[in-house]
Amino acid sequence: KHKFWETQPVGQYKDLGNSSLSEGPIEAPTPLSEVKQEPYNLPSQYEWTTCDMGSEETCNEVYNLLKNNYVEDDENMFRFNYSKEFLRWALHPPGYYTSWHIGVRAKASKKLVAFITGVPARIRVRNEVVKMAEVNFLCVHKKLRSKRLAPVLIKEVTRRVHLENIWQAAYTAGVVLPTPITTCQYWHRSLNPKKLIDVGFSRLGARMTMSRTIKLYKLSDSTASPGFRKMELRDVPAVTRLLRDYLAQFAVAPDFDENDVEHWLLPTENVVDSYVVESPDSHDITDFCSFYTLPSSILGNQNYSTLKAAYSYYNVSTKTPLLQLMNDALIVAKQKDYDVFNALDVMHNETFLKELKFGPGDGQLHYYLYNYRLRDALKASELGLVLL
Ligand code: MYA
Ligand code: JJ1
Known part of the structure; x- marks a missing residue:
């Protein structure tokens, strides 16, 4: 049912309520030298870009991608319209990494067609403070939906988070995935x-x-x-x-x-x-x-x-x-x-x-x-x- 999420270290449906599993990390960190050094492959018409939100031009491109392609309600009457100032604020907290602000462009036109971001955060889970990435603004242009680009974006942000020796993340979604903490x-x-x-x-x-x-x-x-x-x-x-x-x-x-x-x-x-x-x-x-x-x-x-x-x-x-x-x-x-x-x-x-x-x-x-x-x-x- 979830061909991608079933392969990921997240709470799986089959494990819900299994009291023999302990709370905490699902996988141990690997040595940084074992983290993949090259970006994941995209379909050949597309290329990776790192989005410097301090650049007025890049910020405009991200703003327009989201304005036209981001989250809508279930009846498609409203669409989130995050402002440029908001995006700059959300993506530039203390200790942010520009490498975690990831775009995909069409090679021919250089048009921005997809986006995903992480920002660093310390999140306490019960008694443990864990260094995490907060992942947000995952977006694929409407014309490129259902081509399995989202899993590639998620794997690429994961790789770049791992390169900073961070192994956990927090995120929210309007859709049900394996498996909500709440x-x-x-x-x-x-x-x-x-x-x-x-x-x-x-x-x-x-x-x-x-x-x-x-x-x-x-x-x-x-x-x-x-x-x-x-x-x-x-x-x-x-x-x-x-x-x-x-x-x-x-x-x-x-x-x-x-x-x-x-x-x-x-x-x-x-x-x-x-x-x-x-x-x-x-x-x-x-x-x-x-x-x-x-x-x-x-x-x-x-x-x-x-x-x-x-x-x-x-x-x-x-x-x-x-x-x-x-x-x-x-x-x-x-x-x-x-x-x-x-x-x-x-x-x-x-x-x-x-x-x-x-x-x-x-x-x-x-x-x-x-x-x-x-x-x-x-x-x-x-x-x-x-x-x-
Ligand atoms: S939530 C906001 C998400 N954005 C939108 O809803 C905007 C409008 N929609 C779109 O742009 C597209 O529909 C998106 C999917 C990009 C959402 N979170 O490429 P596909 C899975 C996670 O064919 P598309 C936010 O920003 C789906 O279950 N996974 O689909 C937080 C399926 O996998 P599986 C999602 O529709 C994001 C696969 O993708 C989501 O063209 C947190 C299909 O891919 C979703 N919202 O594109 C991301 N929607 O077959 C995870 C669909 O297994 C971060 N899918 O069911 C994880 C932590 C990473 C860092 C780790 C560090 C250690
Ligand atoms: O805003 C939302 N719903 C509204 C509008 C509904 C329009 C038709 N679908 C709503 N309005 C009723 C308000 C009413 C006021 C008087 C008192 C009674 C209630 O319900 C909804 C939230 O309810 N928003 C969305 O659906 C947007 C997407 C939410 C998921 C977000 C995903 C996240 C991003 C991750 O970063």
């Missing part, structure tokens, strides 16, 4: 219900009028938490402490240091937004919330071309109730003109989703580890990792 549900909170209904993202509920729907999703004009403000550079040490303490409770979570927090959480316009609650009396940072910006193209609508979506990222509450903190996040997202606020049912998100009027979407997101076995699948609430 499956998460997408939830959506309407901020601009009229537009969402007009473009077919959501529907008018039974016995609901447009004006009742607009009223239902109204939010307060200003945030409720005293001391709620945008995160600044000086907050990095406090946010790192908050986040590390919070993420310690999850079975799988990133091991963030201050450099990681500066990169992944310090606000970057139209890419990532983060807010802290600074106690008005002690000036302690007691709470934190964040979201990233990922618009989707609206396919074939006369009136609208883009859906502006915020995605819940990392949130930590120690003093402000999580419900109030996230309601404040909804308020600032609405003020910034987002149409919808999306979240997965990871970490403690279930405690606010229904109360804050999120509704379940028609999409799921499956999380995977490469070359690392977990005995049993996790609950989504045991996962402390959000990939972009």
